[in-house]
Amino acid sequence: MKFDPMRPxxxxxxxxxxxxxxxGARSPGEKLPGGREMAVQYGINPNTAARVYQELExxxxxxxxxxxxxxxxxxxxxxxxxxxxxxxxxxxxxMNKLTALGVSRGEAAGMILKGEEKDx
Numbered sequence: 001m002k003f004d005p006m007r008p009x010x011x012x013x014x015x016x017x018x019x020x021x022x023x024g025a026r027s028p029g030e031k032l033p034g035g036r037e038m039a040v041q042y043g044i045n046p047n048t049a050a051r052v053y054q055e056l057e058x059x060x061x062x063x064x065x066x067x068x069x070x071x072x073x074x075x076x077x078x079x080x081x082x083x084x085x086x087x088x089x090x091x092x093x094x095m096n097k098l099t100a101l102g103v104s105r106g107e108a109a110g111m112i113l114k115g116e117e118k119d120x
């Protein structure tokens with residue numbers, strides 16, 4: 001993973017794992033790598049990996065089972081809510097970029113529909 005130097009590393013790793021959970025790339029109940037393993041995998045400090053897990057747990061996206069490891073939540077409602085949150089965030093970012101370009105909401109909607117027609 002290539003890190004953006006303008007954003008905290010722990011947040012970038014957190015967002016990558018959240019995206020994996022939301023898209024199903026990380027299945028409900030799947031065991032996540034241990035903290036040291038995650039640190040090696042991403043090339044980050046073990047304390048940074050620990051922070052990622054703390055934040056995931058705080059958000060209800062994973063659970064730590066003592067002596068067994070950390071697992072993706074099995075809560076389908078929570079995963080669905082995460083997917084919705086990430087989609088809404090993507091729409092906000094998209095609209096902010098279009099607004100900066102002077103594109104109205106109506107024009108943006110038309111562009112999206114036109115793009116969908118080409119995909120069909």
